Amino acid sequence: MTGAIEVVRAGALTTVQDAGRIGWAHLGVPRAGALDAPSRRLANRLAGNPADAALLETTVTGCAVRADRPVVAVVGGAPCRVTVDGRPVAWGAPVHVPAGAVLDAGPAVRGLRSYLAFGGGLLPEPVLGSRSADLLSGLGPAPLRDGDVLPLGHEAPRPVAADVVPWPAAPGELVLPVRLGPRHTWFTDEALRTLTTATYRVSPHSNRIGLRTEGPALTRAREGELPSEGMVLGAIQVPPDGRPVVFLNDHPTTGGYPVIGVVRETALAGAAQAVPGTRVRFVGAG
Amino acid sequence: MSAGTGAARPSADAGTAEGISVLPAGSGALLVELSSGEHAEAFHAELLRRRARGELPAVREIVPGARTVLLGGIADGSARLARELLTWRIPPLRRDTGDAVEIPVVYDGPDLADVAAAWGVTAADVPRIHAGTEFRVAFCGFAPGFGYLTGLPEHLHTPRRATPRTRVPAGALALAGEYSGVYPRPSPGGWQIIGRMPEPGDLWNPAREPAALLSPGARVRFVAAEVRP
Numbered sequence: 001m002t003g004a005i006e007v008v009r010a011g012a013l014t015t016v017q018d019a020g021r022i023g024w025a026h027l028g029v030p031r032a033g034a035l036d037a038p039s040r041r042l043a044n045r046l047a048g049n050p051a052d053a054a055l056l057e058t059t060v061t062g063c064a065v066r067a068d069r070p071v072v073a074v075v076g077g078a079p080c081r082v083t084v085d086g087r088p089v090a091w092g093a094p095v096h097v098p099a100g101a102v103l104d105a106g107p108a109v110r111g112l113r114s115y116l117a118f119g120g121g122l123l124p125e126p127v128l129g130s131r132s133a134d135l136l137s138g139l140g141p142a143p144l145r146d147g148d149v150l151p152l153g154h155e156a157p158r159p160v161a162a163d164v165v166p167w168p169a170a171p172g173e174l175v176l177p178v179r180l181g182p183r184h185t186w187f188t189d190e191a192l193r194t195l196t197t198a199t200y201r202v203s204p205h206s207n208r209i210g211l212r213t214e215g216p217a218l219t220r221a222r223e224g225e226l227p228s229e230g231m232v233l234g235a236i237q238v239p240p241d242g243r244p245v246v247f248l249n250d251h252p253t254t255g256g257y258p259v260i261g262v263v264r265e266t267a268l269a270g271a272a273q274a275v276p277g278t279r280v281r282f283v284g285a286g
Numbered sequence: 287m288s289a290g291t292g293a294a295r296p297s298a299d300a301g302t303a304e305g306i307s308v309l310p311a312g313s314g315a316l317l318v319e320l321s322s323g324e325h326a327e328a329f330h331a332e333l334l335r336r337r338a339r340g341e342l343p344a345v346r347e348i349v350p351g352a353r354t355v356l357l358g359g360i361a362d363g364s365a366r367l368a369r370e371l372l373t374w375r376i377p378p379l380r381r382d383t384g385d386a387v388e389i390p391v392v393y394d395g396p397d398l399a400d401v402a403a404a405w406g407v408t409a410a411d412v413p414r415i416h417a418g419t420e421f422r423v424a425f426c427g428f429a430p431g432f433g434y435l436t437g438l439p440e441h442l443h444t445p446r447r448a449t450p451r452t453r454v455p456a457g458a459l460a461l462a463g464e465y466s467g468v469y470p471r472p473s474p475g476g477w478q479i480i481g482r483m484p485e486p487g488d489l490w491n492p493a494r495e496p497a498a499l500l501s502p503g504a505r506v507r508f509v510a511a512e513v514r515p
Binding site for chain 2: 022023024025026027028029127128137139179180181182183227228229230231232234252253254259261262263264265
């Protein structure tokens with residue numbers, strides 16, 4: 001049975017996300033996709049969906065929706081209070097939501113981004129093979145507003161049963177393994193020492209494009225402009241203020257500030273859940 | 287040079303040969319740096335040829351830049367590929383005889399006089415010179431559908447505006463440094479605007495296959511349209 005969900009409370013920033021738009025960077029198209037990929041996969045699995053089905057990614061304040069058919073929903077990622085028509089239900093597990101009932105994912109208790117997966121997945125029109133919202137270039141469905149309606153796909157006959165599922169916890173301290181390069185030679189030896197020994201903190205100016213940090217500035221050994229070059233997910237770009245920015249899924253495909261190193265991709269789910277002020281340590285990963 | 291952190295600082299390159307360096311960009315990605323923009327375009331063309339012939343290991347992304355090509359999502363053997371790239375003989379960029387993408391434009395931009403002054407020609411010469419040039423898409427970026435087009439000789443490279451505009455309209459044809467480009471959508475910008483593409487929606491249309499009118503390596507010609515009153 002197909003159907004639709006209606007947005008009752010959009011929250012601060014709620015977007016549709018899937019596995020992203022990969023393979024189009026040469027045309028200037030960012031990859032987008034859920035920032036916390038393990039939570040995206042787990043929420044979908046528990047809802048009986050393929051791991052790359054489209055779901056909702058909230059930011060800090062959660063969101064609320066109403067489905068026009070009975071639907072299995074899973075709220076995971078950042079822990080939050082979950083209710084159906086005001087009654088508390090399980091977080092991080094499949095919940096049966098009756099037709100017309102309001103599923104509310106409250107503000108994140110820890111972490112930043114909760115994920116709402118629905119049996120059958122969300123089916124807004126795909127763009128270049130993905131239903132993800134890309135906030136840098138505006139591709140895919142726009143961030144949700146109250147009253148928006150999103151089509152649902154066919155629900156799997158029976159959601160996957162799982163007893164105890166470990167959800168990754170929001171990091172108390174964000175440890176980011178870094179491989180130096182491609183432009184570490186643009187920085188002083190002192191800057192390279194600082195990167196891997198100093199403590200940074202997550203800046204409140206972080207977003208889906210990048211995790212910005214506060215901490216000691218990294219000084220350049222080489223001045224001048226870097227001709228635009230391709231950027232990878234997890235690249236640590238150092239803008240003129242010297243504070244490292246870790247590129248997340250909506251990062252620009254090319255950039256002109258030197259990349260001192262690249263964070264291991266598996267560590268980026270933690271970056272997606274690190275609240276402003278969280279301590280950040282970059283550690284050498286060889 | 288002492289890094290102080292011992293083994294933490296790898297050598298600058300994964301490898302270097304004449305005019306080409308291969309730099310690590312995390313695991314499974316290599317940034318290949320060439321000696322010039324033209325060399326980078328030739329290297330990119332060679333990569334596409336080898337991929338078409340099935341001679342390249344699986345890579346998810348080939349992203350050209352101004353002097354570089356990024357190989358991303360290398361399934362395995364990135365160290366081997368890095369060594370191999372250094373041994374390639376790169377044929378010089380061919381002036382292809384195939385069809386060029388034609389972009390109709392009206393040369394009536396607000397910076398025509400400034401560009402003419404920078405080039406040492408009259409404002410009327412700018413459209414003739416620009417539309418008489420064969421461009422290539424060196425790389426894309428900035429926004430989906432935006433191509434950085436090379437082809438103007440060095441003496442016609444153009445400085446950016448001293449003060450960027452807060453809003454450049456979609457379709458603006460603009461110059462900066464060695465590049466020409468057409469804005470697919472409104473944006474702030476510091477490039478010198480010499481004209482406009484009347485139908486900028488053609489640059490990027492995700493419902494069309496291909497979505498982008500301009501992709502890296504494509505040849506491009508601008509065709510001057512009459513100014514409508």
